[in-house]
Amino acid sequence: MWTWFHKLSSPPHFYRVAGKMVPWFAWPAALLIVAALVGGLVLAPRDYQQGDAYRIMYVHAPSAWMSLMVYVVMAVSAAIGLIWRIKLAHAVAAGCAPIGATFTFAALATGALWGQPMWGTWWVWDARLTSELILLFLYLGYIALRSAIDDPQRADRASAVLAIVGVINVPIIHYSVVWWNTLHQAPSVTKMGAPTISLPMLIPLLMMLLGFTLYFVAVLLTRVRGEVLRRERNAGWIREGLAQ
Amino acid sequence: MSLTAFLSMGGYAEFVWPSYAVVLTVLVWNVIAARRSHRRAAEEARRRLQISGTQS
Numbered sequence: 001m002w003t004w005f006h007k008l009s010s011p012p013h014f015y016r017v018a019g020k021m022v023p024w025f026a027w028p029a030a031l032l033i034v035a036a037l038v039g040g041l042v043l044a045p046r047d048y049q050q051g052d053a054y055r056i057m058y059v060h061a062p063s064a065w066m067s068l069m070v071y072v073v074m075a076v077s078a079a080i081g082l083i084w085r086i087k088l089a090h091a092v093a094a095g096c097a098p099i100g101a102t103f104t105f106a107a108l109a110t111g112a113l114w115g116q117p118m119w120g121t122w123w124v125w126d127a128r129l130t131s132e133l134i135l136l137f138l139y140l141g142y143i144a145l146r147s148a149i150d151d152p153q154r155a156d157r158a159s160a161v162l163a164i165v166g167v168i169n170v171p172i173i174h175y176s177v178v179w180w181n182t183l184h185q186a187p188s189v190t191k192m193g194a195p196t197i198s199l200p201m202l203i204p205l206l207m208m209l210l211g212f213t214l215y216f217v218a219v220l221l222t223r224v225r226g227e228v229l230r231r232e233r234n235a236g237w238i239r240e241g242l243a244q
Numbered sequence: 245m246s247l248t249a250f251l252s253m254g255g256y257a258e259f260v261w262p263s264y265a266v267v268l269t270v271l272v273w274n275v276i277a278a279r280r281s282h283r284r285a286a287e288e289a290r291r292r293l294q295i296s297g298t299q300s
Contacts, residue, residue, distance in 0.1 A: 033271070041264075042250070052254035059267035099274055106270045110263040117259050215271065222278040226285035238289050 009088045011228045012237035018221040025218035032211030039204030047201075056114040058204055061187075062212040064107040067135055068170055070100035070216060074142075075167040078160035087231055088224075090156040093163060094146060095223035099216060101139035108132060119183050127176035128184040131169055138166040152231060 040058035047054035074096035081089035111129065112122040123129065142159050149155035177186050188197040197205075232238055253260040 037264075046254060051256060053256040053259055055253065055256075055260055056263045059263050063267055063270070095278075098277065102270045102274060106267050109266045113259045113263045113266075117256055219274050219278045222282050226278075226282035229282075229285040229289045232289075239293055242286055242290060 009086055011088065011232050011235070012241060014088055015225055015228050015237075015241050018225050022218050022221050025214045025221070029211050029214035029218060032207050032214065036204045036207035036211055039200075039207065044201045044204055045198070050118060053114065053117045056110055058208050060107060060110040060114055061205060062208045063103045063110060064132070065209055066103035066212050066216060067100060067107050067132065068173060069213070070096050070103065071135065071138070071163075071167065071170055073220075074100060075163045075170075078163040081156060082160040082164070087156075088228065090160065091224050091227035091231060092220070093160065094156075094227050095220050097139055097143050097146070099219055099223070101136065101143065104132065104136040104139060108136065115183070124183055126182040126184065127180040128173065128182045131173040131176050134169055135166075135173060138162070138169060142166075 036058065040055055044055070046052055074093045077089045077092040077096065080086055081093060108129075111132075115124075116122050142162050145162055146155050146159045149158055176182060177184050229238060251257060251261075
């Protein structure tokens with residue numbers, strides 16, 4: 001296992017294997033997302049309280065899930081890169097940032113579009129919404145810090161520290177609906193034992209969550225392949241890798 | 245169910261469809277941006293290798 005991991009973390013090997021893996025994640029992701037769109041927009045019944053407005057959930061919840069999961073992947077990779085000085089880990093962290101930032105934006109935008117008809121307001125400064133907005137600023141700060149430092153190794157280290165410090169925000173976002181009184185509803189899926197959502201409504205949501213996760217892997221692998229090429233200077237394997 | 249009924253989303257069309265549009269845009273943008281980023285890195289690496297002059 002360790003030798004496998006060590007081999008994978010060598011840039012030439014990673015570049016080749018990642019290139020082969022992308023379609024294996026991208027196509028199942030595309031199929032799941034299309035099926036979940038049909039399931040969520042057409043097949044799932046109307047909600048008795050929220051009407052058809054609840055269908056925003058099928059894009060809002062997976063976007064919010066991405067915003068948190070991508071941040072955790074980014075912070076863990078940054079920590080691995082910082083502690084064990086693995087270049088590939090820094091490349092993974094760098095690849096996560098734009099993906100996470102755009103999905104955090106999507107979570108906030110769809111949240112506003114759901115909040116207006118349900119709460120009567122686009123935005124409130126409550127715990128869940130404010131901590132999610134801080135997450136967007138963390139992503140943007142990470143990207144800005146990275147692009148402000150010319151030396152790649154210094155950029156890796158400085159941005160890694162920011163990513164690791166910012167991870168404290170992730171449990172705050174997750175538990176904000178429990179710790180504080182907020183307008184935002186509690187999650188309907190992760191309540192173990194007592195599902196508060198019916199199966200025809202739940203299945204498209206789970207498909208969307210899985211689809212988004214597979215999609216993330218495919219997009220991240222593509223970005224990290226680019227980052228690996230940028231970091232590797234004058235290496236002979238690049239010639240062979242690019243010739244394929 | 246008629247198409248117009250579907251498109252009206254029970255009166256919430258102006259909130260539901262923009263939500264889906266935002267997320268689909270983000271999904272498509274990420275694919276395009278990641279592929280473009282990889283392509284640019286590859287072009288740049290090719291140039292760098294040619295300038296360094298090691299012919300194969």
